[in-house]
Amino acid sequence: MKVEPWVVLSFCSVIFFIGLIGVLIRRNILIILMSIELMLNAVNLTFVTFSKQLQDLGGQMSVFFIMTVAAAESAVGLGLVIALFRTLRSVDTDDIRFLRE
């Protein structure tokens, strides 16, 4: 079965926006981190699809770099969550209100 590129691309954009909405409305920091990963992986899939469609390897190369950066980012993110949990005893964004808005 052949999947049309536009199907995959629309799928990617849906995943990307699910991630974006997740970052904006979810209250648990761990779920927000997962949403950011979702956004980055939607981008990866977009790159791969375009790469296949354009018959150009550049897009697939980019995916490796993005995956590496995403790994570094989530490592730092989890570190920050642990540091925050030590002082705040919570991973809920509603409790993050020490700085005046």
Added chain:
Amino acid sequence: MSTLTTIRPELLRLSQDQVGVLTPYFLILSGIILAILASVLKIFSPKWPVFILVIAACGAGVSESFRLLDQSPVLLFNGMMISDTYSNFFNILFLLAALFTSIISFRYLDREKLQHPEYFILLLFSALGMMLMASSLDLIVIFIALELMSIAVYVLVGFRRADRRSNEAAMKYFILGSAASAILLYGVALIYGATGHTQLKMIFTVMQIHPESTSPVFMLGAILVLIGFLFKVSCVPFHMWMPDVYEGAPIPVTGFMATGLKAAAFATLVRVFITMGYGRGLSEILQHRVHDLLWVSAVLTMGVGSFVGLTQTNLKRLLAYSSIGHSGYLLIGVIAGSKSDLSFAPGVFYLSIYAVMNLGVFIVLGLLSSRDDSGLNIHDLAGLSRRHPWIAFSLAVFILAMAGIPPTSGFVAKYLLFYSAIQADEIILTIIAVLCSAVSVYYYLRILVYMYMMEPMGSPRLLRVPLWTGFTVAAMVVFTIHMGILPAGLVDLARKAITSL
């Protein structure tokens, strides 16, 4: 599958002059590696060796970049990076910001009992990310450099681990920053899909040959990339993170963010704009969309920066709003740059002037603050001129420069910026900018009123100014006044940097 076959082995080898222009980057990288090695040696306390290594790497990098300032442009790594006057100009700026931040951080970290060598290493990593970002010609390289710069700064913002405010600031900055990076990256992916390239010059060529490739997909991609950049320079409506992050971050880090990060993001934005042919050769529709988007953002940014700043009493938050306002003025430089005969030079000049005065303010605030970054309310400045006339004087010079009052450098910078905006027929924008600038003078002058006209409250704490910090501040004051009276040298340099693009 054309990419693999087009890679020729001679492109993977570096020629003599390519190695030559890469020296600043190699110096910083070797500084980082040596500092990491020195920090794990348990024989002696790692604090001095790491500090000295970082200072030496920054100093050597600055002198190398000065040497390369007049070099003709050299393309590197298959056209993914370039070393020209523009990139070396900004390398000097970033490395000086890192150098001064390290110098003032050393005593700060001692005071806060946070003397970990990782601080300086992260600072250097961030500076390396900025250097790579301002000299890259490929959207993927820009993304990686942006992340290298940002991830290091996320950690630096949260460096006061036991302090809840610092943790909160780091978390907010991390979440919003990585979401913005993901948006930028999605834009890159869409541009790649529309044109088949991630290299800026190739994208421009494709757009020239096939104007129809400026499809909705490309348009959306370009706008998403722009949103990513607007977030990094904290333009309205993507500015919400900035006051919180500025308040929570350790003071030297706040100073570094206000100078280095902002300069890096703007430098890259200008390079992308020029390379993509903004103002000459970019398709009409895209040009209009981008212009309108930037126009609205600039007006809102200046408005928020000057009006919301009026109600702030915490100095760090006040400076955050001032920084948002300055982002708005810098956007004017970007908007007007394509149509005035000064090109983007006023923006570049403004960036370097702004970096010096901002760093100066944060150094002085670092001196005035007490433990845990407290004592930074505007009321704490009351009667400062009587206790410490010289500190008050230098703070006054920096604040006047920020407000844009002659004979300081801030006036010349604003004058050039508004001059180029009028040349580009942006009359309404200029009027709004002048009005916002007049409003913001109110909160700048309030700082001076507190320092010079209020009686001191409570028992004043006596400050000891370390010799090096004193020298640094004095040099910055002299620079700020000197550039207000004789700006021609730096203006010429900024023009040369822009024409090298």
